[in-house]
Amino acid sequence: MKYFMDTHDSKNGTFPEGISQSDLDAFYQAYAKACLEEGVVSIKTHVANDEGKAYCFNMAKDKEAVFRVHEKVGLPYDTIVEVDSIYPLEK
Incomplete structure (x- = not known):
């Protein structure tokens, strides 16, 4: 499994501007279901709703699996990149 980071920004139309917390919670449930179907592990999602980001x-086998999750839930993205270093390192 590899790590991937994706970004969304309302200025680019990739994050729903003004989405309520309850709508965001419901959307994430659909996202989590799509992740399960595609073998993607959603580790953490950080939302700056006031900023629209x-x-x-x-974590996924490949970038295409992350693409498919986004397609299933109709969520556009700005970038999806593979990342290979996680900090801080445990000792």
């Missing part, structure tokens, strides 16, 4: 950290 979100950052998702996932």
Whole structure:
């Protein structure tokens, strides 16, 4: 499994501007279901709703699996990149 980070920004139309917390919670449930179907592990999602931005950290076999999750839930993205270093390192 590899790590991937994806980004969303309302200025680019990739994050729903003004989404309520309850709508965001419901959307994440659909996202989590799509992740399960595609073998993607949603590790952490950071949302800055006031800024209209979100950052998702996932683990998947490949980038295409992360693409498919986004397609299934109709969520556009700015970037999806593979990351290979996680800090801080445990000793």
